[in-house]
Amino acid sequence: MTAPTDAVETSPDIQRWAVLLEYDGGAFVGWQRQANGVSIQSLLEDAASRLSGGRDVASVTAGRTDAGVHASGQVAHLDFPGSLQLNPRAVRDGLSFHLKPHPVAVLDAAPVSLDWNARFSALNRRYRYRILNRSTRPALDAGQVWHVKFPLDADAMRRAAQTLLGRHDFSTFRASSCQAKSPLRTLDRLDVRRDGEMILFEVEARSFLHHQVRNLVGTLQMVGCGRWPEERVRQALDARDRSKGGPTAPPDGLALTGVGYEPDPFAVAGANIRSKTLDAS
Amino acid sequence: MTAPTDAVETSPDIQRWAVLLEYDGGAFVGWQRQANGVSIQSLLEDAASRLSGGRDVASVTAGRTDAGVHASGQVAHLDFPGSLQLNPRAVRDGLSFHLKPHPVAVLDAAPVSLDWNARFSALNRRYRYRILNRSTRPALDAGQVWHVKFPLDADAMRRAAQTLLGRHDFSTFRASSCQAKSPLRTLDRLDVRRDGEMILFEVEARSFLHHQVRNLVGTLQMVGCGRWPEERVRQALDARDRSKGGPTAPPDGLALTGVGYEPDPFAVAGANIRSKTLDAS
Numbered sequence: 001m002t003a004p005t006d007a008v009e010t011s012p013d014i015q016r017w018a019v020l021l022e023y024d025g026g027a028f029v030g031w032q033r034q035a036n037g038v039s040i041q042s043l044l045e046d047a048a049s050r051l052s053g054g055r056d057v058a059s060v061t062a063g064r065t066d067a068g069v070h071a072s073g074q075v076a077h078l079d080f081p082g083s084l085q086l087n088p089r090a091v092r093d094g095l096s097f098h099l100k101p102h103p104v105a106v107l108d109a110a111p112v113s114l115d116w117n118a119r120f121s122a123l124n125r126r127y128r129y130r131i132l133n134r135s136t137r138p139a140l141d142a143g144q145v146w147h148v149k150f151p152l153d154a155d156a157m158r159r160a161a162q163t164l165l166g167r168h169d170f171s172t173f174r175a176s177s178c179q180a181k182s183p184l185r186t187l188d189r190l191d192v193r194r195d196g197e198m199i200l201f202e203v204e205a206r207s208f209l210h211h212q213v214r215n216l217v218g219t220l221q222m223v224g225c226g227r228w229p230e231e232r233v234r235q236a237l238d239a240r241d242r243s244k245g246g247p248t249a250p251p252d253g254l255a256l257t258g259v260g261y262e263p264d265p266f267a268v269a270g271a272n273i274r275s276k277t278l279d280a281s
Numbered sequence: 282m283t284a285p286t287d288a289v290e291t292s293p294d295i296q297r298w299a300v301l302l303e304y305d306g307g308a309f310v311g312w313q314r315q316a317n318g319v320s321i322q323s324l325l326e327d328a329a330s331r332l333s334g335g336r337d338v339a340s341v342t343a344g345r346t347d348a349g350v351h352a353s354g355q356v357a358h359l360d361f362p363g364s365l366q367l368n369p370r371a372v373r374d375g376l377s378f379h380l381k382p383h384p385v386a387v388l389d390a391a392p393v394s395l396d397w398n399a400r401f402s403a404l405n406r407r408y409r410y411r412i413l414n415r416s417t418r419p420a421l422d423a424g425q426v427w428h429v430k431f432p433l434d435a436d437a438m439r440r441a442a443q444t445l446l447g448r449h450d451f452s453t454f455r456a457s458s459c460q461a462k463s464p465l466r467t468l469d470r471l472d473v474r475r476d477g478e479m480i481l482f483e484v485e486a487r488s489f490l491h492h493q494v495r496n497l498v499g500t501l502q503m504v505g506c507g508r509w510p511e512e513r514v515r516q517a518l519d520a521r522d523r524s525k526g527g528p529t530a531p532p533d534g535l536a537l538t539g540v541g542y543e544p545d546p547f548a549v550a551g552a553n554i555r556s557k558t559l560d561a562s
């Protein structure tokens with residue numbers, strides 16, 4: 001998808017920009033460019049290409065979200081031609097304009113050095129999952145939640161979730177399609193709480209295996225509905241066997257809410273800073 | 282639209298049901314049946330007719346929301362044939378089924394007496410209005426918020442809002458199309474607060490004039506962006522002249538969140554009660 005990292009880092013003809021993205025994943029085949037439908041990557045790269053007078057622009061993202069998965073805080077970087085006159089506001093508004101009418105918007109943009117990488121510089125990823133737990137199907141939140149009809153015990157799910165925190169072999173919660181070299185991951189946060197009819201999961205780790213969050217939620221839901229005792233979640237983890245885990249929760253309820261960097265490129269030089277327009281260096 | 286109240290109240294052939302509704306108003310011409318598009322009323326009455334084996338069923342609603350206005354707690358009543366065997370769960374799930382695939386869902390249903398009226402028995406209506414206050418257009422909340430790009434001072438809006446509480450002649454905030462006999466209304470609540478990029482209005486009154494909430498929000502937004510001093514809001518109210526008010530805020534940000542009754546028909550005998558299924562009396 002992108003030029004080899006070595007080539008990019010040494011080229012004087014490239015300027016790299018970090019962008020903060022929001023999107024409704026329901027309309028797309030996922031982040032990654034595919035032959036069979038519209039991807040967020042293809043829309044973003046096409047918008048960046050328009051901003052560059054038709055030249056190809058490659059992107060790298062912090063998290064390649066699946067079809068149907070949303071984002072309120074996705075981060076990507078784009079390599080623009082070095083000769084282009086850009087500033088944070090122009091990148092943010094220009095990309096958002098060219099992304100119309102698709103439900104993808106650029107919230108912020110900041111110039112970064114060529115050794116900064118949206119994927120490899122990320123210190124953590126944060127996801128939110130929402131279950132709408134009531135009898136009636138969603139009307140206002142359709143496509144944004146997993147609708148579970150039978151009553152769920154959020155307290156039991158929260159307790160079971162705590163046994164998964166820390167560094168483990170997460171093979172039980174890993175999709176067969178996962179391409180990661182190791183199933184070891186460190187789960188830093190897995191909060192579960194009820195807010196009226198909604199059950200909210202807040203999940204954080206340096207990185208995740210493919211489908212890990214959805215498999216965790218699908219497994220905890222087995223506890224919530226009473227089909228699994230709480231301790232079976234930890235037993236499933238220890239089994240290191242996908243067949244011992246619960247089902248994969250649907251993508252609708254999932255959103256990438258944030259990616260952590262140190263320092264945060266947007267806090268330093270983003271378009272949202274209400275000061276003089278910054279020029280790309 | 283409905284039979285005269287007298288006739289309904291004395292007929293032994295009718296059973297009246299209260300229903301609690303959620304809908305995404307973006308797809309509709311509004312609550313009220315119209316020649317030029319799909320209304321929520323027509324969908325609901327058609328669904329009720331299907332549940333009644335093809336017989337006409339009339340509805341009365343607590344609030345006839347405009348095109349684009351949403352609801353998370355709308356209430357209506359439906360007059361079904363008296364001979365029909367109904368229970369709360371069957372009404373809720375049957376209507377929700379026949380309302381597919383439209384973004385309208387029945388959250389609860391309860392049998393009510395023939396002198397109970399969704400409109401006239403209502404003690405108050407509660408609305409929520411949401412402004413997304415940031416540079417970039419919404420992707421995830423498209424159609425559910427008013428997007429205002431320039432920074433708004435929520436504290437100034439909140440202070441100005443408090444001068445509107447209580448019983449007043451609200452002619453300044455009344456649409457020319459309003460059919461109410463009197464412009465006098467009692468505003469019981471008009472809270473304004475910021476939650477990140479979102480500015481939330483919570484509004485409550487026994488009843489509202491046509492466009493009253495949207496005209497109040499549009500006027501307060503003039504204070505928020507600094508074009509109006511705070512005291513001009515009260516001066517506009519005192520002028521009793523629509524031309525002295527601010528613009529009408531778009532419908533997208535508005536949702537009817539609840540209607541108050543004493544007693545609450547759904548608390549008494551709604552489908553959400555986890556007990557034996559109740560039969561309509």
